[in-house]
Amino acid sequence: MYFNQDQVISNVLNYNYFDDQDDLNPSFNIAYGIDKNFLFGCAISISSILLNNNNQKFQFHIFTDYLDDDFKAKIKALAQQYQTSISIYLVNCQELKKLPSTKNWSYATYFRFIIADILYPTIDRLLYIDADIICKGSLEELISLDIDDYVAAAVTEGESVWWQKCAQRLAIDNLILGYFNAGFLYINIKKWQEDDVSGKAMALLAQESIRSKLAYLDQDLLNMIIVGQVYFLDKRYNRQYSINYELKAAKGTYYPNPIDDATIFIHYIGPTKPWHTWAAAYPCANYFIEAKRHSPWQNDPLLVAMNANQWRYCAKHQFHQRKPMAGLLSYFKYYWYKIFK
Template sequence: MYFDQNQVISEVFHFDHSNENNEVFHIAYGVDKNFLFGCVTSITSILLNNTKQEFHFHIFSDYLDDDFKKRIELLAKQYRSKISVYIVNCQELKRLPSTKNWSYATYFRFIIADILYPAIDRLLYIDADIICKGSLGELIKLDINEFLVAAVKEKDISWWQKCAKRLEIDNLSQGYFNAGFLYINLENWQKEGVSSKAMKLLEQESVKSKLDYLDQDLLNMIMVNNVFFLDKRYNCQYSINYELKVPNGTYYKNPIEDSTIFIHYIGPTKPWHEWAGNYPCSKYFIEAKNNSPWKDSTLLSAKNANQWRYCAKHKFHQGKNVAGLIGYFKYYWFKIVR
């Protein structure tokens, strides 16, 4: 174990309205303030589509205000589930590599795996920009005793080969996974010392220089040959910005199917952004939101230059030219003035 709860967790809040007699499936999220809205909507989507299963959700975050506390309590009560929120002291994590698209919160999954073991031996970790639209029954029954994780391969063989070459690990050419969805064998994770290995790799400049996807690269390096690969229906990736590739008034052909269980909204535009809510691909998020204590909450407005840029592009794509011009004005204002 690399992370000590007494050092990295400052507070824990439990919201428990579950039936303790049923078998519980554990699901965890690691989020900063910007992804909390997505996180609670993701939780709602799972509960909506798995009404007979008992869940305990674990949210690791650096932020929780009184309004979110009240609504999380209502969410747990509405769906008779248990939600625990762990407030993370992020001072040490802020020293680790990060980018504008990957904050220090990307390392929360290492903390989660260390803190929740040995009380839990199996755990589903998912990113907050993932929405559920199907049953987790098969996944819950999946035997991963001989593996560190079950995950879904990223892209295709040509991509795996590029990652294998970049990270200098030949066997990655057989499959490189996306770390937004990880069904983790916590017992094997501890036996292999995954968190410690990752932190030691980050201390090496020769390794850091190879990392394009930070913790995802690290996990692929450490877990190579020890992953059970799942079907893409468990991590169906889709970028809402793909909608900008087609003519106005039409929608991009997305890969979301009836059999899809989890939709992963990759890219900078998320379904909780105000400029994304009108697309058919966002309907699964909107449905979950409308069945949660956040049903009266508005979708989020742009807050930085990058978000205003995409907001403007989408407004023009949607035929809202005045809003598009305003978006570009704010983009340049944030970029130049701020």
């Protein structure tokens, strides 16, 4: 165990509203690691799981470095609404902020290492998912999956050509058999601890020769460390789709996406998320909108752009949606943020 609760967790809030008659049924544990920008997404992700799995008992764990009263009140209401349990762990991130980060991957990307350490040995299995993942199916099959002989179950990213490139870049030959996306990890916490995954990750980060190879930070690290110990799941458990792909479609049409009836989880990769105002026009965002509608956030507005990059994509989508005046205004805001912010 690399991370100690007394050092990295400053407070824990528990909202437990389980049905008293359901105490004997085991819970399926699901965790998120988020910063301020993903609070909304995390809340609706939880809502989507509860909405589509009303016969399953869940325990949710949210690790974050930011909380406000509105989020706490609505998370409590969400737990009451679905008679579930949600715990919020306030993380002291001073040490994590010293680790490598990028514009697209903040220090919160390392939360999954903290999560697996802090929740051990209280639980032995844990589903970690990113906050930009929405559920649209049953988790019954996943919950019954046997991963005793694996550190984690995950879904491959890309295809064999991409795996070969990752194997060469990271100098790990066995990655040609599969490179996984770390946004969805069903973790065998006992084996994670036996293999000291978190400790190995921090040791690798301390080496400049390793850091220079990392294009996807913690995802690369995990692929290097647990290579050969991953159970590969079908892509329906982590169906990746970028809403920005819609910009490739002819105006008045929608980009063909891989989300189908068999999809369990939709992973909205890329800078445009389904909680952004300019994403709501696309059918691919409907799953988020539906889960929001069945949550305490039902009356909350979708989020407007908050930085230059988001205003740029907002403008692109507005022009694509035949909203030229709105698009021009968004481009003006893009240039303003780029110059003055």
